Amino acid sequence: MTQQNTHVPILINNVRVFAAASTKPEPAASNLPTSNVPTLTAPTSVLIQDRKIAAIGTDNPPEGSVVIEGGGRVLIPGLTDAHVHLFATGTSLAGLTTGATGVGYYNALAAAGQMLMRGFTTVRDMAGDVTSLRQVLDAGTFPGPRIYASQAAISQTSGHGDFSHVYEDANTFTCGAHARAEQIGFLRVADGRDQVLAAVREQLKKGASQIKVMAGGGVSSAYDPLDVLQYTLDELKAAVEAATDWGTYVAAHVYNDEGIRRAIAAGIRSIEHGHLVAGPETVKLMAESGVWLSTQPFLESDHEYPNPENTEKNKQVCEGVANSFKWAREEGANIAFGTDLLLEPEKAGLQNEMLTRLSTHFDFKPGEALRIATSGNAALFRLSGERDPYKAAPLGQITEGAWADVLLVEGDPTQDLTVLGDPDKNLAVIIKDGRIYKNTLDRP
Template identity: 45%
Template structure:
């Protein structure tokens, strides 16, 4: 590498030559490589020390692959829940006279009440209350729900992750035992939850939201774009891992593979405009067909699928043509596109974006206008989904709502505008479980089903004080009405 020359004391030095940006030069690259090697060694040693302290006498093979749904190393005692009204996630009725037996992390039996309990089992008497599967949110943002956009774009990443850990516990205590994270750097949070370092739901991570330049995932400020931009064209959101900007089929393919490398269970693409982004029109169609197909091919090579953020028919149709299996949002679609979804077996991940279910108005008037437009299409979207029997999942998509993340449940209750209470709960349990299972071998919780109460399923359960066959409103007050929360066969809360 050529060494930089030292000017002669009497030499003339122009401001440009003295102060040109070196952040992309050979010297900076060499420093970066040294830092990466140093941090890799340091992180490896620190991780080894943490694992050694945390797993104690476990063998190296056991500590290298912690049970993704577990927390502690000790095996929980068997458990029997009896004297309950059972909603199993599939049948839209409550079933009396049954008891549920849990052994380890799974449900061993659903049987007539009065059968003998396993030796040493913990008996939980529901007192005639409802026993149901833990809730599943198919469109959640673990890092973006509880902080404002301004904080997310400027705050120290450590603070963002600490806040996400705190919110994860609140999410679980609202009864959500599983979430599909629809974009954000949640891999560390997921690992911490799975290892029992913090409480929270199971997470199906998407990793960075992949966006084109000027797309819904391009959160750069205008001064960061173009010839006058700073040395690096990568914005804070990309540094954080919240988004990845890609502008060719090859770039999209690479970004997809990078998320899979990090542990994504599915891939999130921005295929159309959105409300929270400042610069892209809602009606914009984003990514070309070859770009979308590149992501689909890379995901399918890993046995999983792509979900696409998009609201309008043209973007939805292009996404379906590219092989995308799940449409996120779509509130401004038309009937022809909904028929196409039904014919092709496409999943529709819908959210009840109603004014009364919005946690906070948008700070930017333009974004609020786009949000209002989306809200006007929400009712018709649900009506079309029901009419054409499209496979429908439910998600809350709460964003940038510090102090108001409980609107996650408000948006679940809003489903009663179109469905009976138990049909709504079916969406948020067994149907969402089927949607998440599209991840195939990338499913981080393989080996059992989610969202159902049946033998062999994961033991994620809620005991609810209130008749949810008549109304879901008891779920709005989890401190009072969620009497027992069980995740992975372990009691998280029990006030029975």
């Protein structure tokens, strides 16, 4: 196994390149024209230089290039995950809220390296103080993916992000007392237009690429049933106004139908979860409004809760997964893939399995699922506009001029997505930002 820490040119010979850059999923029809199905190129070569894809089809690499013989394997863009929590992936709830702050940073650094070695070269972090982590990873000091940071997720009192004790007064009455989750920058409780404006601007000040608000009830939180609405329309509009002034967008945590519609009316661009959408009419409204469904292929076993209330909420959410995918495909909505794994470190490795479920459980063709997890997610990330830390080059595709984030795969994931479920075995080469982080082909 090789880790190459300098940006020397890399030539990858004799590979079939995944050629797909569309952002929308195909309809769930069986008579799709061949031209709409993501394909592989004929065997070719890919030259990486100065952190980007320099040329495709060249046989004249610069002097001193590292040459990788692909042997006819499949070369795909690095995988992406549209909903992660780096500061909560490698630790439990008790560890996050009671442990020393420094431990959280070390756990996040370790989680980032593990994600990269699973093939995830770009992630969108949807709650956590990760801007400094992003800067360290971008510098190549430690291994890890590119990060689109939301910083602290913003919640109303009694909302999905309120982890204060029930006997404590609301922040607005106590003039500055904050729960531990707020102290470490994971969440921010704000009520009313003025506080929401300040909370959004605070995250932008800290380097957020996009903003996340809580617009409906949650599974893991203590005080909010799934059916409740969170934030008034005016409060949500305030968040959108503040983000728009900075050239970026707002994503909203929400499961229920009415909350989704309120978020759309406020100008929110991405619905995180959406599993309890009531029918195709709301998904059609999302499609017509250009609003993304950033969702997760959950199974009940993905999360475990210590009490029956949260367990029942988890069951309700998981029962809605199949319908939300089905209606999104039928109505032509933009679908993003994410995992939302957190607070159960032993389950972090489910990230790859959850990707494969798009094909094994939810009827996506393997190539279409792969497109969603590469160029599809990248199109959502690009909504960050002027706050996009990686706007200098295309992302999530293998084209000349794109960022050099690529994986060389044993097997053909366009025919069998499950090969990506075992990254240790089936990812022969991992390259991110033009650096080699794994290469099993250099072994004798």
